[in-house]
Amino acid sequence: MKYLLLCTLLLPELALADTALLKQQLDTVWLVIAGALVFFMQAGFALLESGLARAKNSVNVIMKNYIDVCIGSVAFWMIGYGLMFGENTSGWFGSNHFFLSDVTHQDYSLLFFQTMFAATAVTIASGAMAERTRYHAYLIGAVVVSAFIYPVFGSWVWGSLYEGKGWLAAMGFIDFAGSTVVHSVGGWVALAGIIVLGPRLGKFDDKGNSRNINGHNLTLVGLGGLILWMGWFGFNGGSTAAADTSIGLIVLNTHLAAASGAIGVLFAMIVARQKILLSNSINGSIAGLVGITAGCASMEPHFAMTTGLVAGILVIIGEKILTSLKLDDVVGAVSVHGFAGVWGTIAAGLFLKDNLFNPEIILVQIIGVIVAFLWVFPTSLLMYFIIDKTVGLRASTVDEQQGLDYSEHYEIAYPEFSNHLLHKGKLQQEIRNV
C-alpha cells in the first residue's frame, strides 16, 4: 500500500523527467540533422563556384571547397571553438575549450553544428578568389580564418551561447543565424582576398572595361544554388539549437526571402533593361537567404519577403560597384555575402517583431555591422598581404594560362575538351597508356 502511494506521488515527477529527457534527445537529433544540412551546403558551394569558373580551373575550385571543410573543421575544433565559446575573461575571446573533449553529448552536437558554420564562413572566399589563387597559399588563409578571424568576431556575438560572453550581444545586437557573423565575415575576407590578388588575366581590357568570363557549366550553378537553398533550412532552422515550434516561422521566412531575392534580381534587371541571367538569379536567391539569416526568427513573413527582395537588388548594385572599382569577384561572393549580409543585419533591426523601426535597435545593428567590417577586413587584408609576400598568393600568368587544375593539381576535369591547354595532364596520359 505504501509502495502504491509512493508511486502515485512520484508519477508526475517521473513523467516530467521523461519529457525533459525526450526534449533533450529531440534537440540533439535536430541539431545534428541541421548540421548535416549545413554540411550539404558545401556541395552547393562547390557546384556553384566550380560551374562559374572556367573548365580549366574546375578541379581547383572543387578542391578548395573540399579541403576548406577538412581544414576548417579541424582548425575550428582545435582552436576556433575555444576562442569563440570558451570562458571569456578578457572580453575579446574565449580562453579554454580548445581541442574540446570530455564534455556532454549535447556539447558535442553544438560543436558539430558550429563547426559547419565555421566551414561555411571559410569557403565563401574561395569562389571570389577563384582561377588565380595558389592552392597552398589559399589553405594558409583558410586556417587563419577558421581558427582566428571568424571565431574572435563570433565570440562577440554568440560567445554567451556556451560559456563565453558576447559584448555585441550584450548591447542587443541581433544576428540569429549569422548574416554578419558568418556571411559578412566571409564576404569581407573575400573582398580582402580579391584586392590583394588583383583581377584575372584579361578581366579588364586596356581601357578598363570589364569583360565577361563566363563559367563553364551553368547546370552545375543551378543545382548548386538549389542545394544551398535546401541547406539553408538547416542553417537557419538549426540555429534555434532546439527542436521547438519556432522552426516553422524560421524556415518559412528563409524560403520566402530566397524566392524574393531572385524576384529582386528579376526586377532590377528589367529596370536596367538587361538580360536576366541565370547566375544573377541564383545569386539573388542566395543573397535573399543571406539577408534573412539574421532576422529569420524575429520578423513576420512579409518583412522576410521585403528583406529578400532588397537583398536581390543589392546583388546587382554591388556587382556594379565592384566592377567600377576594377575588383574581380568570380562568383559575386562579396555582393551576395558581404553586402546582403549587411542589409540583412540592419533589416533584422528594422523589422523586429513587435518593435518595428526602433532607432536604438537599428543603431546597435549598424554598430555590429561596422565592427564586423573593421575587424575582419583589415586583418584579412594583412593576412593575405603577408601570405602574398612570403609564399605567394597569386598564381603565375603561366599557371593561369595552363589552368590551375594542371598547374596546382596535375589533373584535368575535362580532358576531351581541353584543346586550348598546352599540356596533356595526368588523366589524358593515363587514357593514352590504357
Add this chain to the structure above:
Amino acid sequence: MCKLTDEIKTRSIIIYNSLCINISEQDAIQATKIWIQKFSDKPLFAIRPFIDILYETFEISTPRPELQRSVLSALMTGEADLNVKEIYVFDDDVKDVVNHAKNTEFKLKHKGFKIFISKLLECISKRSLDGELVIRIKLFDNLNDMGVTGELSLRVKKWLTDKNDSIDIDGLNITQMKQLFHGLYVLSCEYIGPVVTDMEVANVIEEMKELELFEGFDPKEVF
C-alpha cells in the same frame, strides 16, 4: 654507369628539355647526366634527392616547387608518349642523347613555334586590328627582358613587323620561345579577352595538327 635503355635515353631528353626552362643548357646537360647515372633506375619518389643535388650543384634561381613540378612532369610522361621506336641507338654518352634532342625535336619545335605565333597573331588581327599591332609592338619592346638581344633581336623584330615567316629566328632557345608565347598570350588576353584567346589557341592547335610537318607530333609539344 647504368646501362642505357631506349626508355632512359628518351626520358633523359624530356628531362633535359624540362631543365632547360630553368637552368642553362650546359647545366642541363650535367644535370641530365646526374639523373642517368644516379636516379634513372630509381622509383619516382627519388625525385627529391635529385632536386636537392641540383640545387647544391648549380645556381638555380627558379623556386624549388616550380623546378620540381617541371621535372616531375617529365618523369611522369607515360611510356606511350615516349616514342621509343623513333630513337636511334646511341653510345653511352649522354651528350649524344642531348644533341639528338636538340637537332631533331628542337628544330621541329622551332618551326612549330613560328607557325603557332604567326597564326595566333593572324587570329587576333581578325578580332582587333589595333590590338594586333599594339601586341606586336609591345612584344618586340620586351625582347630585351626575355633575354633576346643583339642580332637575334633584330631578326625577331623584323619577323614580327614584316610578318614574313621566311626570316630565320633559329637562335631562340626554348625558354625564350616560351616567354615570347607567354607574352603574346597575356597581351592577347588583355586585347581580345581570355576566353576568346583560349578559343583561338585551340583553333590554331587544330589547324597545326592538319599540317604535314606535324604528322606524328603533337603541336602542343612546341610548348
